Amino acid sequence: MTLRARLAGLATRRVFGPEASWLQPVISRALPGIGLVLATSLAAAALGLAPPWLTKQLIDKGLVAGDAQALWLYAGAMFAVGLAALGSGVVNSLLHLRFSAAMLADLRGRMLGAVLGQAAARPLPQVGEAMARLDGDTAEIQRFAFDGLLAAAGSVFRLAGGAAMLFALEWRLALLAVAATPLNLAFLAWARPRTQARAEEVRAGRGALSSWLVETLAGLPTLRSLGAEAARADAFAPLQAGQIALLIRQRRWLELTGAVPQVVNAALRSAVLVAGGLMVIAGTWPLGSLIAFIAYLGMMTGPLQNLLGLYHAQAQAQVALARLSALAKADAAEPGGRAPAPGPGALRFVAARGQGGRHLPLDLTIRAGARVLLDGPSGIGKSTLAALAARLAAPAPGARVFLDGEDVAGLDPAALRRAVAVVPQAPALFCGTLAENLRLSDPAATDAELWQALDDAGLADLLRQRGQGLAMPIAEAGRNLSGGERQRIALARALLLPFRVLVLDESLSEVDAPTAAAILSAILARHPGRTILVIAHAGPARALAFDQAVMLAPDPALRSSRGEAPNQREKARENAV
Structure with a gap:
């Protein structure tokens, strides 16, 4: 010293x-x-x-x-x-x-x-x-x-x-x-x-x-x-x-x-x-x-x-x-770990449930490249469960998640989150330009790569029509944009990551149905071998050809004193599906 x-x-x-x-x-x-x-x-x-x-x-x-x-x-x-x-x-x-x-x-x-x-x-x-x-x-x-x-x-x-x-x-x-x-x-x-x-x-x-x-x-x-x-x-x-x-x-x-x-x-x-x-x-x-x-x-x-x-x-x-x-x-502090070893993007959930989750612990194996719908009543813990794969939520005691055979609890969180990209329903944007927001995922990304991601997210043509391009200013929290535009920018930002698994958590809920369908088709076409995990209550995302549809069941042990299962009533748009 x-x-x-x-x-x-x-x-x-x-x-x-x-x-x-x-x-x-x-x-x-x-x-x-x-x-x-x-x-x-x-x-x-x-x-x-x-x-x-x-x-x-x-x-x-x-x-x-x-x-x-x-x-x-x-x-x-x-x-x-x-x-x-x-x-x-x-x-x-x-x-x-x-x-x-x-x-x-x-x-x-x-x-x-x-x-x-x-x-x-x-x-x-x-x-x-x-x-x-x-x-x-x-x-x-x-x-x-x-x-x-x-x-x-x-x-x-x-x-x-x-x-x-x-x-x-x-x-x-x-x-x-x-x-x-x-x-x-x-x-x-x-x-x-x-x-x-x-x-x-x-x-x-x-x-x-x-x-x-x-x-x-x-x-x-x-x-x-x-x-x-x-x-x-x-x-x-x-x-x-x-x-x-x-x-x-x-x-x-x-x-x-x-x-x-x-x-x-x-x-x-x-x-x-x-x-x-x-x-x-x-x-x-x-x-x-x-x-x-x-x-x-x-x-x-x-x-x-x-x-x-x-x-x-x-x-x-x-x-x-x-x-x-x-x-x-x-x-x-966020506990560190080793970088994930290369892999195709297979997931395995063992007795998985996030803290505060209201569903039965889940045992699930998702093969690499699969398209999976994670379904269940509102508030039961779907988003928290998916977030466990990227260590973005606290697991319940005994819950474990594996990425390509490696327990995510022992992996470096920053590297893990580049392999498991989570796109939330309400993303955060920051003051600055569009390019600066996109390059948070990849500071070395070229303009051509940014435009490709925007094109996949259904924004490239709109930006060219406006004549603003990558220098388009973004106000605090993206307040100068519509909700759908904020969601698509966040999606484009995630597509710049070298992800193996892409979690779409109501990521297009504020985008009109035809546009959302086109965006999903573009993503699937450009990333055919990637694992896609979808959470959606309504819209084109639920119409994908899923390899698995997982329905989370309420845990009877968590019923209220009146004998009602928690989260029994779904949102109106869920009832409409």
Whole structure:
């Protein structure tokens, strides 16, 4: 292990605790930047220690002694030190911005990777809550980890330097000045748990509010169709009021915890000023020394407050850390495995049922190249069962699925999902161009390959008529497209995968029947040896020449207390078939 890695590990454990081991690589990468910023910060701090001492010399050796040459000398020195401090401050500020922003980007990338790498069957937080963690909580950790380490090191340096100057000027008054530290520490130790509790309330409220907003914006078409915009807007006011109340409660507490140490320090400064003033009046201490002492004492107040404040800031950072750790913990990651061995696309289901499935466990063998209809009442678990083949759903205990003789539980999920392509009823499209959305499946696909996939999905002619082509813009969630167009783009995207098995899960439910029939014919003609698994309640997909039709039967053990089988009533369009 390198020295930087050891330092990062030590800093992570001391600042955040052993449960934050996932944060160590981020801290390690940030250490060189922190070191450079710290060096410039300490240089500025060292320059900041000089002015009070130069002021003392200017007063005692220049003004009081009546020495004009000394006056010019120390005034010039103060001006030069001020310029140097200004320059080092500018450099420090620019370096701080650069490296702290880099650390925040690294931390957000780490958390986004953790979210994207989570097991498909593991439920994620609500979108708004996840956004609050990826944005707000990462910023909280970055501020404390980067700024906190700098503030701690800089404050210790300033305190040590200031204390040395105080003891050099008058050791008895210096002892009086540092007497506030144990009092402040005792108060903040008492207040810290309450600070953490209030931070938890505010963070949770912020996540709930963010989730509410995301849901509202995503559901705007539904709200409009119901004429419920005003009702939804009215519900926003109580949520905001609750969040504001939490923020005010937290702010009152923080102001209190900040005010108590300030009052204690102010009382001790007053005592120092009176005692030092009496010494000046008695002629036992020069006036310049008193002025310098008060200046150094004032310079130490800020660093001392920083160190005491960091004790409370750590409590707030621990709240953010706990929320991020829930996303980053190792057992949430998608378990890896080996790449699937080459094969023709045969499937075997053994006692198969997804978690929450309502059907009897299924034993089924599907030969390579077969066309299979998976049928059954709505909600019985057809989609979940098919998703087990791509590890996109959690299996019930004892359920196993094999692809060409290999248990999918031991296969690399990314490679598996390129072999078993699942096209859902409600696919996700992303802001960007049509080509960018299609190349999510194959970044190296040529334009000709994209057009071929679009042609198979029944979109190529339509796009050529519109004159937009592959550069056609796609709005957020594909809102500028019809439901059928979104489904066909998702189908074209899946056709770019090197799949052995294609799962069509109501994938053409919003496409008119003639077009859907033509699309299915094109797919079967272009991919004659691929295994096709179809879930469809109605339409041309049910009219294919299937090699197998599998009807999922309700599990009698899951009947309700009234003796009714779950999902007994089918959708109207199922009844029409």
